[in-house]
Amino acid sequence: MFAGFDVVAQSIGQLAEPITLALLVGGIVLGLIIGVLPGLGPPIAIALALPFTFHLEPIAAIILLLGIYSAAIYGGSISAIAVGIPGTGAAIATVQDGNKMFKAGKGGEALGLSLTGSIIGGLFSVICLAFIAPILATVAIKFGPREFLAISVFGLVVVVRVAGESLSKGLLVGALGIFLTTWGLDELNGTERYTFGSYHLYEGIPLVPFLVGVFAVSEVLIGAERALQKLDFDQTSLTVKLPGWGKLMKMKDVLFRSSALGTVIGIIPGEGAAVAAFFAYSEAKRRSKTPEKFGTGHDEGIVAPETANNATVGGALVPTLTLGVPGSPAAAVLLGAFLIHGLAPGPKLFAERPDMMYAIFIGLFIINILMMVIGLMAIRFAAKLIQVPTTFIVPTVLLLSFVGIFSVSHSFFNVGVLLGAGILGYVVRKLGYSIAPLSIGFVLGPILENSLRQSLVIADGSVGEFFNTPIGLGIYAALALTIFGGPLAGWVKNKMFQRAEDA
Amino acid sequence: MITQRAANIAFNILVIVAAVFFALEAETFQTSGLLASTGLPSKFFPQLMLAFIGLCSVIVIGAYVFRGFAGTDKGASVFEDGGAARRGLLVLAVAVACYLVWSLWSFIPMLILIGPACALAMGVRSPWMYVSLLVMSGIVYLVFTQLLNVQLT
Numbered sequence: 001m002f003a004g005f006d007v008v009a010q011s012i013g014q015l016a017e018p019i020t021l022a023l024l025v026g027g028i029v030l031g032l033i034i035g036v037l038p039g040l041g042p043p044i045a046i047a048l049a050l051p052f053t054f055h056l057e058p059i060a061a062i063i064l065l066l067g068i069y070s071a072a073i074y075g076g077s078i079s080a081i082a083v084g085i086p087g088t089g090a091a092i093a094t095v096q097d098g099n100k101m102f103k104a105g106k107g108g109e110a111l112g113l114s115l116t117g118s119i120i121g122g123l124f125s126v127i128c129l130a131f132i133a134p135i136l137a138t139v140a141i142k143f144g145p146r147e148f149l150a151i152s153v154f155g156l157v158v159v160v161r162v163a164g165e166s167l168s169k170g171l172l173v174g175a176l177g178i179f180l181t182t183w184g185l186d187e188l189n190g191t192e193r194y195t196f197g198s199y200h201l202y203e204g205i206p207l208v209p210f211l212v213g214v215f216a217v218s219e220v221l222i223g224a225e226r227a228l229q230k231l232d233f234d235q236t237s238l239t240v241k242l243p244g245w246g247k248l249m250k251m252k253d254v255l256f257r258s259s260a261l262g263t264v265i266g267i268i269p270g271e272g273a274a275v276a277a278f279f280a281y282s283e284a285k286r287r288s289k290t291p292e293k294f295g296t297g298h299d300e301g302i303v304a305p306e307t308a309n310n311a312t313v314g315g316a317l318v319p320t321l322t323l324g325v326p327g328s329p330a331a332a333v334l335l336g337a338f339l340i341h342g343l344a345p346g347p348k349l350f351a352e353r354p355d356m357m358y359a360i361f362i363g364l365f366i367i368n369i370l371m372m373v374i375g376l377m378a379i380r381f382a383a384k385l386i387q388v389p390t391t392f393i394v395p396t397v398l399l400l401s402f403v404g405i406f407s408v409s410h411s412f413f414n415v416g417v418l419l420g421a422g423i424l425g426y427v428v429r430k431l432g433y434s435i436a437p438l439s440i441g442f443v444l445g446p447i448l449e450n451s452l453r454q455s456l457v458i459a460d461g462s463v464g465e466f467f468n469t470p471i472g473l474g475i476y477a478a479l480a481l482t483i484f485g486g487p488l489a490g491w492v493k494n495k496m497f498q499r500a501e502d503a
Numbered sequence: 504m505i506t507q508r509a510a511n512i513a514f515n516i517l518v519i520v521a522a523v524f525f526a527l528e529a530e531t532f533q534t535s536g537l538l539a540s541t542g543l544p545s546k547f548f549p550q551l552m553l554a555f556i557g558l559c560s561v562i563v564i565g566a567y568v569f570r571g572f573a574g575t576d577k578g579a580s581v582f583e584d585g586g587a588a589r590r591g592l593l594v595l596a597v598a599v600a601c602y603l604v605w606s607l608w609s610f611i612p613m614l615i616l617i618g619p620a621c622a623l624a625m626g627v628r629s630p631w632m633y634v635s636l637l638v639m640s641g642i643v644y645l646v647f648t649q650l651l652n653v654q655l656t
Contacts, residue, residue, distance in 0.1 A: 166574035172559035179552040191534040191545035224594035225587035227625040395621035407653040412606045419602050432576050449548045
């Protein structure tokens, strides 16, 4: 589904505009800064920047947000390495070896390894995105309600499964997110649902204020609780030392495997960078000849998670762009950005705005290259930001959220939604629920409802007809495999082990 | 300190009560004209979700009542200590107060209030922090009004 060289040339032309280039660089710097600050991850970074994009052209806006997304994931590793506190969830797996290496006086090497891994993972996933997304879009254009229902169920169940330790709690907040999307006029027949006489609610609970509230405001309130804790670290070990060619060649298997794992995990709707990082870390350890070195400040213990977490960026954009189903919480917020610019991600977007798609592919490629340059120059400065007191960050983020949401809509109602969603996010987080299913449920809700209702109408009471969809069945089978595959394999292994012992 | 067990049981009871309320509210949905006879009724999906939420809440309550925990929060508290609870809840109160100030009066009083009030809620003693926060508020105001041409009233 190659749109032609003229479209590619047009995309490059749009990216080459000074304002877009400036925003691309600005996005990387901003993402790096927000990623470094503990607690403020990519979804919050994108959410906070979202209102600023309202006044921009769609391509410039999306490029700014993609720069923030990529850099914020990488930025999280800086605080993980320097102080042992991950700036983002995606960097949790980096803490073990990164911080040990930093404490051993090899901080520069650790930062170099994380930067190199992030760039390689990011570039790998962009190439995959550019090849897979157009093919998937060609297939997805034939999808009907039953296929979209299967994808939505898959995305939601997977995110619930990985988001928390209690399945029932995850399902509860996921369903809560979906339920909240039923407010407003029924898209299929115009019935008023839970509008309580307010015209503000005719279009339902607005997506962007809800997501900004759930991510940013709830984080601010959590941050306020630990506001007086001070962070300090040795700043003499902050000069980045990039790994040599020989070292990279030694780790080529880890780099390739982690890139592939990150991309694939990113593509699975609902899975995020943190899952990919942990998976790549454990896989690198399992296949290593020296697994005992992991956790003691080992090179591969930094490279594997950092390569994988940045590889999820391109991967997560595959379902987001082709199906309109976000691959991660950050991609869910990014989806909101598309919507406020009047673009509906899905298979049709490839046919309607090929220039936008190629601009995203090429822009992401440039972002990863520039991240290397900016990372080398700014890492020292960025690391010092770890010491910005939370007492300063809390009111700043709160004010930016208020003003940002108001500036998009000029509506106090939307600011109220922001606050309400923030309180909801705070309460559920304090009670041990994850906000990932809540946000993904809120994004997937309309797709899920419409596709379920349409599927039931098509099936006309027949269960066989409801499941008469080979693609849908394949997705349900994959879902069953992800849920029961692990326990089943363990059970088979145990049985075989018992038989071998008996023999 | 309030335990996860007590807080989760109370929260899930509230969720069940709210689910019943919204399920009954869904019974009042009215579709007019020809569209009323097409497809499934509008109340179907919200009530399906509410039933599912209710079921999950019952399971969560069951887990806390009979096992004492769900996941890995055995014996855990909602807040680390009294200070953390005070800071978190006071900043929440400040956020709500600022929203009310903005909607009842205007933007400027909220802009001046938000930084220092948050700092006070978090127990900040350094006067420099209060000054820095006022400067930050001024910068945010200038960026939005002068650079982005947003009318903040």
